[in-house]
Amino acid sequence: MERDIVQEHVQLAEKARGGDTAAFAQLYELYRQPLYRTAYAILRNPQDAQDAVMDTVTDAFDSIASLRSAERFENWLFKILYNKARRMAGKVKRAEALPLLEEILPGMPDLAPDAVDSLDLSRALDMLNAQERAVLALCVCQEMKSADAAEILGMNAATVRSNQMRALAKLRQILAGEQ
Amino acid sequence: MNKHTDNEIVRLLKREYEQHDAPPELDGSSVYAALLEHAEKRKKRRIVIRRLTACAATVAVCCLSVWAGFDLLAPEFYVGSKAEDAEAGSREYSQLYDWLEQSTGGSFVGEYGVENLQGNGLPEQGVGSVQAEQDSEKFPHSAGDIVRTDGRYTCVLSDNTLRIYLSTDGSAVCAYVFEDDIEELYLLSGRIAAVYSKSIYITPEEDDGSQHLDEIPPARETGVVLLQLTDGAATLVAKTAQSGSYSYSYAVGGTLFIVSVHTVYCLPGDAQQLDYYVPYCRYGAQKTYCPAENIVYPEGNSGSAYAVIGAHSAASSSVSGLRAVLGSGFRYCSTEDSLFVLSEYAVNSDGTNKLYTRISAFSHMGDGTEYRGSASLLGRAIEGNSLIYSEKSLFVCTSYTELVANLNEQAQKDFANSNTVSAYAVYALNGEDLRVTGIITGLGINQTVHSVRFENSVCSFLCSEQSEPLFTVDCVNPADLKALN
Numbered sequence: 001m002e003r004d005i006v007q008e009h010v011q012l013a014e015k016a017r018g019g020d021t022a023a024f025a026q027l028y029e030l031y032r033q034p035l036y037r038t039a040y041a042i043l044r045n046p047q048d049a050q051d052a053v054m055d056t057v058t059d060a061f062d063s064i065a066s067l068r069s070a071e072r073f074e075n076w077l078f079k080i081l082y083n084k085a086r087r088m089a090g091k092v093k094r095a096e097a098l099p100l101l102e103e104i105l106p107g108m109p110d111l112a113p114d115a116v117d118s119l120d121l122s123r124a125l126d127m128l129n130a131q132e133r134a135v136l137a138l139c140v141c142q143e144m145k146s147a148d149a150a151e152i153l154g155m156n157a158a159t160v161r162s163n164q165m166r167a168l169a170k171l172r173q174i175l176a177g178e179q
Numbered sequence: 180m181n182k183h184t185d186n187e188i189v190r191l192l193k194r195e196y197e198q199h200d201a202p203p204e205l206d207g208s209s210v211y212a213a214l215l216e217h218a219e220k221r222k223k224r225r226i227v228i229r230r231l232t233a234c235a236a237t238v239a240v241c242c243l244s245v246w247a248g249f250d251l252l253a254p255e256f257y258v259g260s261k262a263e264d265a266e267a268g269s270r271e272y273s274q275l276y277d278w279l280e281q282s283t284g285g286s287f288v289g290e291y292g293v294e295n296l297q298g299n300g301l302p303e304q305g306v307g308s309v310q311a312e313q314d315s316e317k318f319p320h321s322a323g324d325i326v327r328t329d330g331r332y333t334c335v336l337s338d339n340t341l342r343i344y345l346s347t348d349g350s351a352v353c354a355y356v357f358e359d360d361i362e363e364l365y366l367l368s369g370r371i372a373a374v375y376s377k378s379i380y381i382t383p384e385e386d387d388g389s390q391h392l393d394e395i396p397p398a399r400e401t402g403v404v405l406l407q408l409t410d411g412a413a414t415l416v417a418k419t420a421q422s423g424s425y426s427y428s429y430a431v432g433g434t435l436f437i438v439s440v441h442t443v444y445c446l447p448g449d450a451q452q453l454d455y456y457v458p459y460c461r462y463g464a465q466k467t468y469c470p471a472e473n474i475v476y477p478e479g480n481s482g483s484a485y486a487v488i489g490a491h492s493a494a495s496s497s498v499s500g501l502r503a504v505l506g507s508g509f510r511y512c513s514t515e516d517s518l519f520v521l522s523e524y525a526v527n528s529d530g531t532n533k534l535y536t537r538i539s540a541f542s543h544m545g546d547g548t549e550y551r552g553s554a555s556l557l558g559r560a561i562e563g564n565s566l567i568y569s570e571k572s573l574f575v576c577t578s579y580t581e582l583v584a585n586l587n588e589q590a591q592k593d594f595a596n597s598n599t600v601s602a603y604a605v606y607a608l609n610g611e612d613l614r615v616t617g618i619i620t621g622l623g624i625n626q627t628v629h630s631v632r633f634e635n636s637v638c639s640f641l642c643s644e645q646s647e648p649l650f651t652v653d654c655v656n657p658a659d660l661k662a663l664n
Contacts, residue, residue, distance in 0.1 A: 021214065029207040036201035046202065053205055054213070061214050121191045140189055141196035168185055171192075175183045 013070035024064065027073070028057055034142060035081055041137035042085040042130050052088055056081040079152045082134055089130035124174040132167040139164045329366040332408065336364050341373065341406075343413060355406060355413040362401075362425045367493035368433035370416065371406040376425035376439075398454055401425040401439040402461070403491045403498075417496035420461040421489040422454065429513040431543055433494040436518065438511055441485045441503065458487040460501045467501075475504040477522070477537045477553050486520050490547050500547015504539045512566040512573070516543050517551075517610065519573060521566060523559050534559050536577055538566075540613050554613035556606050567633040572616065572657040573608040574638060576631045581621070590624065600624050605638055607657035619660040623650055637663070 009030065015023035035056065039049035059080050067076055125133060131153070138149040139160065146157040146164075153160060183191075203209070325336040332352065333344045339361050343352040359375035366372075379398040402420030406413045423439030430436070441458045458469045469487070485503040492499070506522020513519070518541045526533050536556045541548040558579030560566055565576035581602050583594050594600050602624050607617035623640060626649055632639045636655045639648035653661040 021211075021218070025207060025211040025214065028210055032201050032205060032207065032210075036205060037196050037199055040199045041196055046199075049199075050202055050205060053201070054210070057210055057214070058217055061217070121188075121195055125195070136192055137196065140192050168188060171188050172183055172185065175188070 009073065010070045013064075013067070013073035016064050016073075017067055017070060019065070021061075024061055031074070031077060035077070038078065038134070038137045038142070039081060039085055041125075041141065042082070042134045043089055044126055044133070048088055052081060052084045055084050059084070075148055075151045078138070079154075082152050085134070086130055120175050121171070124171050127174055128167060128170060132163065132170065135160060135163045136167050136171075140168075325361070325364045327364050327366050329369075332366070334364060334366065334371060336361055336373070341371070341413070343371075343408065352408070353412050357404060361404075363428050365428075365430050365435055365493075367430055367435060369408075370493045371408070371413065372430075372435050372491070372493050373404045373406070374401065374425060374428050374435070374437060375404060376401045398422070399424040399439070399441075400461075401437055403435060403437070405491075405493060405496055418463060419489075419491050419496070419498035421487055421498065421501060422458045422460075423485070423487045426486070427511045427513075429518075431515060433492060434543075435491045435493060436513070436543070436548070437489050437491060438518075438520070439487045439489075441487045443484065458485055458501065458503045460489050460498045462498055469501040469503050473502045475502070475539055475550050475553075477504065477506060477539060477555075486522065488518065488520075488541060488548055490543075500544070502541065502548050502550065504550075506537055506539075510560050510562075510566055512568055514568050514610075517541065517568070518543070518548060519566060519568070521560050521575075533557065534579070536560050536575070538573070538575065538608070538613060540610075551611070552613050554608055554615065556604075556615075558604060561603070561628060561631055564633065565631045567638070568610060569633065569636065569654075570657075571610045572654075573610045573613070574633065574654055574657075575606045575608065576638060576640070577604050577606065578602070578628070579604060579620075586621070586624075590621075594624070601626075603628060603640060605652045605654070605660055607654065607660055609657075616657045617660045619652060619662060622652070622662060 009027065012023045012027045012030075016027055032053075035053050036049055039052040039056075040046065043049050043052060056077065060077055067073060125136075128136075134153060135149065138144045138152060139146060144152075146160040150157040150160045155163075325334075327334045328346055331346055333346045333349070335342045335344070339357045339359070341355045341357065341361075341364070343354070344350060345352060357373060357375065359377040361373045361375050363374040364371070365374075377400055379400055400420050400422055401424065402418060404418055405416040407416045408414075421437060421439055423441035425437070426440050427438040428435060443456055457471075458474075459466050460469070461467075474485070485505055487501065487503045489498050490500040491497075504520055504522070506520075506524065510521040511519065512521075520539045520541070522537045522539070524535055524537060526535060534557075536559055537553055538556070539553040540551040542551055556575060556577055558577030561576050561578055567574045578601060580599050582599055583591055583597055586594065586600070590600075602620065603622040603626075604618065604620040605622070606615055608614065609616055627642055628640045628649060629642050632641060632648075633654075636653070638652040638654050640650050640652075641648050651663040653663050
């Protein structure tokens, strides 16, 4: 089944390379959610994530004829997204220090333990850099192979794996209050 | 704070990731409409850019021509056979662009930026170090080195280091270290001309993310380092270059003609593009693009690579007369007054691809070349020696695929088990206008030919296993080619 899906994506990418706009739109529909979620995971801002996705789609639409192989469409698309997000992340300055969780919690209604975890995690993710967040989004959330993530991030697979371990360790430390 | 295990963190990460859905502004129909609007705008913008680029390129060419002191070549833009083509006389890159787009079935959709005409897109090549050297060993060289002599000096190139010796007694004069890989060496008009080829990379530091480094190959450039021997030292006189990978070179008088292969790439809209699209020549830092008028677009050719022909003068230290012909899979043949360029293209007929060879002919004209015309032959040239110029005739040996049904009755019986067979042909063309004067086909059916030799007007087809030719063709009379055995 999975192979059929991959084959369908490749066929659509092949058509899109040949200038079929409808095929490109179909492909976009298939990748819309992962694109946005990855952009959000890197940029941590809905508006920035939306802009990054829109820029990515426009760029990909403009240059899909240059794609050397339809099989590489997914990596190619996410590579464009990562480049866009990386540049946007460089421009965004965290103007204000985030409030400590302990300062927020007393004023909030009773929260489920998972919700507390979510808030903790959200705050912890804000403390990672864009590259670390990208590694986690691709390798952990999307369960991509490290070789594919490496192609997207422009590093080798071993570096991706060590970055993933480091980012997880950093999250663990932040969540434990050690940073 | 709680201690979390990695598994818990992964679970939380996935949940966090999945709870952020794309907003309605990014739904498929909205984006599809936006893309269609964007495509329309892009189309209009491309037309404007093409017009601006064509104007700017013309101005740049005129300025450089006046500065360099050579006349502009007669502007012509050839498509197909020069005599028959109704399109000759078109003079804009935009038209070439359209032809290119048609040729590649629409897969070429690159744009290009006017800013590239500034000529500052490429790093200037460094200067090699010059050093005097006394070497007691006379003419030392090993296999793979290039050795050239003009009677007075003997030049030995090894590992991109040129050592110059006096031919009379073999004593060392000096040495020169080149920065780039040297492909060929010439002694012209008392000067040394070294042909180099190199890749030009966009470094990661120069890339702001918009250059799509992994998507585009490095640009290739071929050039000439011109050295003068004075007072026992080799000094740099000039550097000239043209775009593309080194392919072929030959000297006529004091002019070195270089053929390079310039591959056209479709790049993302925000990357530098003109260098990847239009061939250029360069004198020092001064770059000029090949006028669209000087680009030949043979009818029927597909692919997106040009054979770029530049004339590098050793006497005047200049590069001029840049011309390009679209096609791929090049072979060449040069004479004192002509250059013949071969390219291949396929035509789909009845569901099968038939390969054709296109020959374009250029005449040497002063410091440049002039396009004479082209011819198309069925099949592909066998190897480098399968293109021979002799007694004002051009002989081309090709291999091709033939339907068994088209063979004679005996051959149909012999190859009844196959639908197609491979065969060889020899064409004789008038060297002036490339008119086919003689042809012989159906040679060596289903045999494997390794190489072709041409001697005393006899063309011999050889295989690798035996020294005796498989078959020979008498080419004494180009209008009447005869199979000898």
